[in-house]
Amino acid sequence: MTSYPILTILIFLPLAGCLCLAPVWSRRAAVRPIALGFAVAELALAGWLLVTAPGMPTAPGAPAGYFLWEDAAWIERFGIRYLLGMDGISLLMGALTAFITVVAMAVSWRAVTERTALHYFLILLMESGIMGVFLALDLVLFYLFWEVMLIPMFFLIGIWGHGRRIYSAVKFFLYTLAGSLLMLLAIIGVYLIHGDATGTYTFALPLLAKAPIAHAAAPWLFGAFLLAFAIKFPLFPVHTWLPDAHTDAPTAGSVILAALLLKTGAYGLVRFGYPLFPEAARGFTPLLSVLAVVGILYASWIAYAQEDMKRMVAYSSVGHMGFVALGIASWSPVALSGSILQMVNHGVTTGALFALVGMLDERTDTRELAAYGGVWGKAPKLAFFFLLFAMASAGLPGLNNFTGEFLILAGVFRTTPAAAAIAFIGIVLPLIYTVRLVQEVLFQTERQPLQLPDVTLREGALLAVLALIGVSIGVHPKPLLDILKVPVALLTGTAP
């Protein structure tokens, strides 16, 4: 369509924002509008793509399904290229990234009073990194962005977090780093094995996926990829960093962590894991399904026992991502599109829940369930949104999460009925803890006299937009599913 390097702009616009913050570093009043301006510009660009891109033809030189494509030499000695591409999946993820970044900035608008410039700098830097992860199609480039997005989160948690923030930040960093370093070795392994077999040494995904590795080492390589992605996901039993990181992160950090960082793991598995090792991945399917189901049940159970709202929402995240993993493991068109849709849904719903918990925390300085009660009467608007998103998270029909979960289960039933049957329990369990959450916070009689002003205009507008998106996906998910149709069919090999 156009000759503008749109993908490059998408990745580097936030980074340019980072640089623009430098001259006004110590002036808080100037920092916030500039940062938000860049985030909004990014969102506008992503939104424009979301509207126009689905009709676009395949870009010249790109494999089927990719309507935007950029390819340039980078480190030729190793066959590393600056290769970016956008298909329906990347488009949805990119749009989600741009949107959630704006949300994260909006929720921390007042909460962050110290070192404001650094805060917005890190958020923009992270947006660049995450955008890069969703657009890179060269394995080394992908790895680069994958690591880059770690660093800002580490600082976000460590500097503005609560409680044992430093412990959580370091744990988060080391956990994810250990996994991704092994993935790096696997990337090098893929490169060498593929190069030896075909004679072209390359890190470019389209070339690598054309001739999948049929080497004895393939399961090991896939295992390394899976480990890195599973940690990010997070799948049971490598999820333990998540509750800590979430609980101690500042609100903006939690929102981004839940809505975006977790998605990178699932995205990586869909984009790189399965296409690179179709054979080996099939061998891992039972394991992945079992881990996903165990994760769903375990997380719901643990979530029920939590006394801290944020921890409860964090565990619910583990459960939701278990569904996503289950859908990916079945690798059928229906379940896969369900998984990707669910990634968006989870981003919106859980992001909103973390924002709400953050708002409550800001007002009362506590996240203990036992401290609340009677919020419905005191702050009805806030309570309404809380109820709405809690119900969405529990999978109430008509709201967004339901569509995703439904598609996943429908798809999984065809491939592995047993897993779907057990996972079905997992649809019911969240209701239990969600009801407890809602009951204790909103409807329980007031246990402590809490100062609880209702939502401000900024918060209200933010929540309303999130709610609008949630409801509209819930009742009419077709536009998003249409965007996903082509790439999912191509991935699962069911394209006509």
Added chain:
Amino acid sequence: METIAIPAINFAPIMPEVILSIFAMVLLLVNVFVPSEHKAYLGYLSLVGLIVAGFTLIGGWGVPLSAFNDSVVRDNFSIFFKGIFLLTVGMSILISDQYFKREECNLGELYPLLLFATVGMMLMASGTDLMTIFLGLEVLSVSLYILAGFNRANVKSNEAGLKYFLLGAFSTGFLLYGMALTYGATGTTRVVKIAEYVSQNGVVAQNPMFVIGMLLMAVGFSFKIAAAPFHMWTPDVYEGAPTPMTAFMSAGPKAAGFAAFMRVAIIAFPSLKADWSDLLWILAVLTMTIGNLIALNQDNIKRMLAYSSIAHAGYALVGFTAGNAEGTAGILFYMLSYAFMNIGAFAIIVLVGKKGEANNNVMDYAGFGTKHPVLALAMAVFLFSLAGMPPTAGFIGKFYLFSGAIKAGYVWLAIIGVLNSAASVYYYLRVMVYMYMKDPVEEFDWMKLTPAVAICIIIAVVGVLLPGVVPAFLLNLAQQAVLL
């Protein structure tokens, strides 16, 4: 009367060495006439010397030349390393002035000594005769003993000098004995001739004199590059030595040790590569693991970086073990990037430190990020590069080394290396935690950022980030400089 034919002497291959020696001697003389408050000018003069020497290096790229009866050579390999040495010394000189003024030391002899040390390193890199390598090593070592103990009034510096001297001389003994036995077994001290002898007499490997000679040389070199289990001297010397000298020692002489070790191992004993590799495998694993594990609970940041430098030697040994083009080019690239990131970090340490080597604990960095955001950002860049995070030179270097190892079939070695690298992140993060996430314990009156130090930090940041983003140029240079 019998006449002795004097062979034509071609100084071209050792031009940088000659220039630096002349500069060093001139500096020694001039030093006498320069009043102590103007000693910094000697530093600028020595920088001029380094730049002139650097210019004579460039022309030799791609034009191999050997002289002095084949005992020194100018090839891409040596030129690449000489470039690293010049850079290392230059950056160390830039941070010396501020430090030694604070410590109230007489700077006069510092610059000539540094230049002589450079000459030694250069001879090590270009020596193709065991004799030249030995001479270069000793010129370097003798200068370093003094530099480590340069701060005469400071007991720690005394200790560092003494310890370095005793252990350095001890290890020289091993190296020398190894050289003697190799000479006895092969009848020559020329590296190339040794190689010829080895390839012609395959059984030479069974000759005990030869095997012992080889092993003793390996021990000697391991001391010099601080590979475990011959690393014990490193932490004490690095902690005690004046900070700019620690910066220098951790980057320059280590690279020189690798240069000589590689020259001997790769040229002289190519047919015994399998035996070397087994030995190096163990050295690499021990070096990485011991360095990283002990670094985990160091509070003194210089000591921590000393152990980290041991670990980094271990990563380089991974490439050495691989022994292929990727691995060895990886070492060249890594040594260069390591010089940038490590000296950069030490430049910050110089700034944060106080008189009498105080304020060198990790805890002293609390609040650094808020007080000096730009310097803290620079430090964070260096630390992330040391930890091997993209997009920094440290990442590309490790990528290069580990892909060399995987290509050569040392998958387990690469896995151990990567796990080590993950563990190492912990202690680098710790510094960052203090810099950004803790409040300062006391109000501090740190540092005056002099232009020289600022230039050094800028060079280091550029040197870390630029090859991290567009490494093609340096990768090509490293590839062309490989010995194989």
Added chain:
Amino acid sequence: MVSLHSYLILSAILFSIGTIGVLIRRNAIVIFMCVEMMLNSVNLTFIALSKHLGNVDGQIFVFFVMTVAAAEAAVGLALMIAFYKNRESIDVEDVKLMKL
């Protein structure tokens, strides 16, 4: 006629004595003397081998080693004096401000 082997064995013994001395003695000057003994045993090896092989390389090497040893002695003793001035001792047991 003393054979090459005798020379080599003698120098090996001297080298070992030197090594052991470095490892067990505590006085810096004695340690340094042990190091000197190691270097001189190497010199002996070089000369014996040079004679045996009939080539002068070994003897040239010895000259270098001697020169270097002299330079090391100058520097080393200076370092010891500096240390003694500060600590009133040259016992390496006292070299332990910095510990593992």
